[in-house]
Amino acid sequence: MNDFEVHTSSGTKRPTHPLPQLEQVELKGMLDWLSAYGADAQGGVTRLLYDQAWCKAQHALAEKMQEKGLAPEFDQSGNLYGTLHGRGMGSGTGMEEAPIVTGSHIDTVVHGGKYDGAYGVVAGVLALEYLQKHFGAPKRTLEVVSLCEEEGSRFPFAYWGSRSITGVSGLEDVQHLKDQEGITFAQAIRDAGFGPNSSYRTASHTYGAFIELHIEQGQILERLGHSIGIVSDIVGQKRFSITVSGEANHAGTTPMSWRKDALAGAAEMITAVRNIALEAGEPLVATVGRITADPGVGNVVASRAVFSLDIRHIRQESIDRCWHNMLQEFSRIAAEQQLGLNWEEHLSVTPIPMNDQITSDIRDICEVEQLSYIHMPSGAGHDSQIFQPACPTAMIFVPSHDGISHNPLEYTAEEDLMKGFRVLVQLLYKYGYGS
Known part of the structure; x- marks a missing residue:
């Protein structure tokens, strides 16, 4: 599904309102806070699906979402949603449109870095907090999702979070899988308090669009001197x-x-x-x-x-x-x-192209913000490639220092983090608040 329609005044490249005090957002501080869950002696982060560090991080994020004025909710897979409810403006039917969603995953590889996945989740939480604080409730519901799993580091199965949301995979497809200690997926999800016998709703969820902000995990942006990568397709x-x-x-x-x-x-x-x-x-x-x-x-x-x-x-x-x-x-x-x-x-x-309309809007924002950008494919897999067949999807990259990722040395400068954050906020403002 590639058609994407939002009720915005698309004739202008500038948002209806300026975005005040954006530089005061504590993006790096919240990333440091989240990295404490699963911090290891090597200076990295190890949060594997349904392990103790993962459980503590996901529940701490739920509390943080509530503190930020969002409505937190888990599903049976352990995906966590923070919702900024819209004012119920539908498309002439009187019904609320499917939400515009941003986010990423919180699981890591073993001894991984603190930016991969987490950046998109933290940025999403702070973006919705910022928009609510300065503009109130949006016309269209906005949501951030902290996906339960993407890496496939514990069980030999990747993208469980996005696959369960889109209905591509169900528990019956993975429950028999075992980790290196012989623990089955079915036992792990049950021990973490999730699964079909939990009190949470089913994972199936409909998105109006999905936007993922992520570190590049490569050297292209840094070597070529660009601030933003607009992902054209994912390998x-x-x-x-x-x-x-x-x-x-x-x-x-x-x-x-x-x-x-x-x-x-x-x-x-x-x-x-x-x-x-x-x-x-x-x-x-x-x-x-x-x-x-x-x-x-x-x-x-x-x-x-x-x-x-x-x-x-x-x-x-x-x-x-x-x-x-x-x-x-x-x-x-x-x-x-x-x-x-x-x-x-x-x-x-399969390789997946990103949505043309959203990537065009990202380009327009970069030009207005005078941010250097390039269109580029992603050599790494991401949840966005799972979402794109189900809803219009786009990805925004920011530079990774020396291209290092899946490593405790993974690093992106705060200035670069904030540039990606600005683009995300502008995009969510356009789709959530546009007239």
Whole structure:
């Protein structure tokens, strides 16, 4: 659904009212406050879906939303909404239009940074507080969502928050999944106080539009000297677990040529991943970020090896061709070394273009605010690619210092954070308060 209509006076690029005292917003302070939930000794943040740090952070955010004048509400998945109710102005039917929603996710990778996801959530809360304080109730309901999960760091399933909201996935699709400690998704959601037996409403929710403010997690904006990235489209992804099966045997008495070494076979396959990706050329990327071996003993030939595989590109046909070539090579290696080969696909997301009208409005705001901007694709996956098929969606990027992300050194200067915040506030003002 790409048509997007808001009742605004779109003939002017300037908001009806100036935005006073915007520089006084305590954006960095609230980011620092949120980063304390899950702070680790390495200086990073670890908040995994439904773990203790995650639960404390999400409930603390609910209290913060209430303090800021928003109406907080959880759903059964653990997504948290803070609503600034509109005055009920519908589209001639007497019914309230679906809300304009901003936000992002609060879960992190292990030892991650404090800006990824959290920036969009904090900025959304403070944007709605600011608008209510200076302009009162909007004509159209505005909402911020703190999505429960995006990263896929605890369970081998990403975008659970946005997938559950849009109806793309339900608990039946994920309840059997296990984390590295053997805890099932069904147990984790229940222990966190959510799930179908909780008192919260179902996750299904209709948005009029979704706008995600996010750090770039790359070097393009900083290297090219731009303040704002207007996302044109988001890469597609495939994620797999590849299992290689061999035969455990004595490391000293088993000749090399007689071995069925699962770890050696996996190593050759991983090398093939890199070679095939390099041959395909940019912007295709392929990553093996995790590998485990059984029995995991130094003097025993490995009987089993499991490695992850992540493939990304802005064109679906390139992703599919790369995976086909890799699977052919994996099969050849397994056959030559007398190994078993199995694979499981955990994620398949097609490349998604962002909404033309909203991105055009973002561009207009940047020009009025005299902010340097570029249109650019996102090489990282985001919840916006899940929302776009369900509602008009757009993303706004701000620079990441040295392009570092998923790392305690992740950093964006306060000045850059505020520039992105200004764009978000202007956009929400246009859609929520426009005549």
